[in-house]
Amino acid sequence: MHSIFKRFREPIFVIALLAVPFSIFFVKAKKGRELSGLDRAVIFVIAPVEKTITLAAFGVIDAWNGYIGLRNVREENVLLRREALKARQLEQQSAELRLENERLRHLLDFVDKQGEGRVMIARVVAVGASPHSHTLRIARGADDGVVKGAPVIAPDGVVGIVSQLTGSYADVQLIVSPLSALPAISQRTRSRSTVKGTGDISRCKLTYALRTDDLQEGDLLITAGGPGFFPQGLPVGRVVKVEKKPHGLFLDADVIPAVDFSRLDEVGVVVGFPSTLMPPAAGASQANARPGGEP
Amino acid sequence: MKLRIVLVLLVAAGLAILESVIPHLLHLKAARPDLLLIVVLYLALRDDVVQGAALSAAAGYLSDLTSATPAFLYTFLAVLTFVVVRTAGSALRTEGGVQSAAVAFGASLGHSLVAALVFGSFTGAGFHLELSPLLWSAFGTAAAAPAVFAILRRLDAGFLHGEEAPGGMR
Numbered sequence: 290m291h292s293i294f295k296r297f298r299e300p301i302f303v304i305a306l307l308a309v310p311f312s313i314f315f316v317k318a319k320k321g322r323e324l325s326g327l328d329r330a331v332i333f334v335i336a337p338v339e340k341t342i343t344l345a346a347f348g349v350i351d352a353w354n355g356y357i358g359l360r361n362v363r364e365e366n367v368l369l370r371r372e373a374l375k376a377r378q379l380e381q382q383s384a385e386l387r388l389e390n391e392r393l394r395h396l397l398d399f400v401d402k403q404g405e406g407r408v409m410i411a412r413v414v415a416v417g418a419s420p421h422s423h424t425l426r427i428a429r430g431a432d433d434g435v436v437k438g439a440p441v442i443a444p445d446g447v448v449g450i451v452s453q454l455t456g457s458y459a460d461v462q463l464i465v466s467p468l469s470a471l472p473a474i475s476q477r478t479r480s481r482s483t484v485k486g487t488g489d490i491s492r493c494k495l496t497y498a499l500r501t502d503d504l505q506e507g508d509l510l511i512t513a514g515g516p517g518f519f520p521q522g523l524p525v526g527r528v529v530k531v532e533k534k535p536h537g538l539f540l541d542a543d544v545i546p547a548v549d550f551s552r553l554d555e556v557g558v559v560v561g562f563p564s565t566l567m568p569p570a571a572g573a574s575q576a577n578a579r580p581g582g583e584p
Numbered sequence: 585m586k587l588r589i590v591l592v593l594l595v596a597a598g599l600a601i602l603e604s605v606i607p608h609l610l611h612l613k614a615a616r617p618d619l620l621l622i623v624v625l626y627l628a629l630r631d632d633v634v635q636g637a638a639l640s641a642a643a644g645y646l647s648d649l650t651s652a653t654p655a656f657l658y659t660f661l662a663v664l665t666f667v668v669v670r671t672a673g674s675a676l677r678t679e680g681g682v683q684s685a686a687v688a689f690g691a692s693l694g695h696s697l698v699a700a701l702v703f704g705s706f707t708g709a710g711f712h713l714e715l716s717p718l719l720w721s722a723f724g725t726a727a728a729a730p731a732v733f734a735i736l737r738r739l740d741a742g743f744l745h746g747e748e749a750p751g752g753m754r
Contacts, residue, residue, distance in 0.1 A: 299633040306637050306663045310644075310656035318654045318706040331649055335601060342605045415604035415650070419618060419658060421699055421721070422651035426604065452652040462652040467709040488700070489714040490613050551611045 322453050329455050336458040339415040340428055355382060393555075408442070408557040409433060414458070423466035423490065425449070425550070429558055430457040440559040446524035446547030447471070447512060448556050459558070463550055464525070465490050472513040473525045478503050481513060484525050484544050490551070493526060495542040502540070504531055510544060520559065588743050592639050595735060596623050600646040617724035618692055620647050622732040624662050625684075625691050628669035630740070640666035654707060661702065665695055681730035688729030692722035 294301065324332070393410075409429060417424035429435050431454050441448040441461045449469065452462035462469060469486040482498035498504055508528040514521025524547040532541040599619035607616050620643045627636040627643075644662025651658055669691060696718045704711035 302634050303637045303663070303667060306641050307660065307667070310641065310660035310663065314654055314656045314660055314702075315706060317656075319708055320654070322652070322655050328649055331646070335597065335649075338601050339605050342601065343608065346605075346609050413608065415601075416608045417604065417650045417652065419603070419620070419647040419651045421618075421696060422647075422653065424650060424652040425608075426650065460650060460652050466652065467703065467712045468653075468707060487714060488712045489717055492714075551607070551613045 324453050324455065328453075332455050332458060336414065336426060336428075336455070339426065340412075343414045407560045409435070409560050411435075411441075411459075411556055411558050413553050413556060417460075421488070423449075423463040423469075423486065423488065423550075424452065425461045425463065425553065425556070427459050427461060427556060427558070428457065430454045430459050432456040434560050435459050435558050436560070440519045442519070442523055442557045442559060443548050443553060443555075445549070446526070447519055448548055448550070448553065451558065461556070463490070465493055465546060465550065470496070471525065472515065472518055473510040474513045475502070475504060475528070476509040476511050477505075478508070480504065482510070484510060491545065493544040493546060495528060495544050496539065498540050498542060500533055500538060500540045504528055504540065504542060506531055509547075588739070589635065589639065591739055592623070592627075592736070593642055595739065596620060596639070596643045596646055599623060599732065600643075600650070604650055616721055617728035618695070618721060619725075619728055619732055620644070620662070621665065621692060621695055621725060622688055622729050623736065624665050625669055625688060625729070626733055626736045628666045629673055629687075630736075633670065636670070637663055637666050653703060657699070657703060661695060661699055664698065665691065668694070681733075684729045684733045685726040689722045689726035692725040693718065696721060 411427035411429035411433075413425050414428050415426040416422075417426075425441075425448070427441075435451055435454055437451055437454060439451040439459075441450060447464055449461045449463040449466070451459045453460045464471060464484065464486055465488065466486040467488045470483050472481065473484045474481050480499065480502035482502075482504075483496045485494045485496050487494050495504075495510075506529050510525040510528060512519040512521055512523040512525055526544040526546040528542050529545055530541075530543040534541070599622075603617070603619045606612070623643045624640045627639050630636075631639065640662045641659050644659035645656075647658035647662070648656060669687075697713070700711060700713050703709065
């Protein structure tokens with residue numbers, strides 16, 4: 290027996306390495322992901338490094354904009370250069386501060402307008418490692434009161450939901466993920482539909498929109514709200530490529546997300562909203578969304 | 585050899601961090617290279633079976649942690665990619681930058697297709713295949729492959745002086 294194992298050691302090992310992950314994936318494929326101790330330990334090590342690199346890189350960029358970019362001015366008269374440098378530095382710093390101030394105020398104004406729940410500002414520190422993943426990592430976690438399934442929003446609209454989290458960090462599953470689906474209504478016609486992720490970061494699919502609905506290109510879709518979903522009235526995206534087939538109940542259309550996910554530095558996590566009280570399989574629940582709000 | 589395993593794991597962890605930070609910093613939407621897939625390719629073509637498969641699983645696990653997909657999807661896919669590339673290994677050459685880029689491009693396409701198929705079939709999300717991001721990702725992976733291969737080759741070169749090369753050196 291031992292000699293057989295020794296002889297077929299390699300194929301047995303490889304088959305086991307294929308079978309074990311696949312079995313776990315197969316069993317848990319339709320459930321929300323729960324982080325194991327090992328998962329938490331690895332994220333505990335990796336996430337601070339990601340955060341440090343991100344903050345350091347932004348610091349370097351700021352320094353470049355604020356100081357190094359002005360070095361060419363030094364070729365001018367020394368006194369004038371010094372004066373100009375000081376003035377420019379101050380101007381750059383104040384401009385940077387003003388922009389940051391405006392951005393944060395914009396976010397806070399937006400936060401104040403959210404009636405239900407409390408919105409917590411979170412810095413984006415990384416994106417999903419795989420090109421096929423549609424996640425953001427934010428520097429807020431369970432220790433800050435974030436829970437799995439919590440809606441994540443930006444001033445421009447809906448971002449996604451918290452799919453997994455550790456004490457200090459959380460991963461946000463974007464609405465463009467194929468696992469994501471959220472009920473929406475057209476702001477103009479009030480017709481209901483579901484916006485489903487396609488895996489393409491710049492496009493979602495509109496499903497369950499009735500063929501008889503007067504949906505037109507450019508129509509703004511907003512969240513429909515309801516228990517277990519995003520707060521009502523948040524921009525989701527704009528309808529494009531409306532195709533009404535001669536038969537069938539529903540029309541086909543694409544949705545361009547309201548948020549540019551590649552340019553998010555800060556997001557808001559809705560804490561205390563009813564959806565954040567959902568069980569761990571929140572992603573699956575949102576994914577099974579149907580028009581009308583029933584999960 | 586244990587030191588090499590640790591170093592390969594550290595390289596994989598470093599690449600995972602780069603993979604998640606660089607697109608954020610550069611605001612990349614497309615052309616995101618799958619750096620950990622390149623590590624798996626390197627291992628499949630140059631490591632011995634047991635060690636290479638185990639390290640590939642570890643690289644896949646790192647992808648898993650930030651993908652928000654059901655657990656162990658990318659771990660399984662990494663080992664599967666290792667097996668397929670290992671099986672086809674005799675037909676693949678990666679000495680030059682262009683060759684490694686070509687292999688990475690093909691592997692990225694295949695990996696993405698199988699990932700979409702497995703993901704769609706078992707999660708109930710349905711089969712979604714977007715050609716444009718798939719191609720951009722494959723181009724990004726191909727562009728990054730020579731650099732990642734060079735890093736791993738340099739790492740292995742340090743071990744060649746002291747001991748036998750890892751199995752299957754080509």
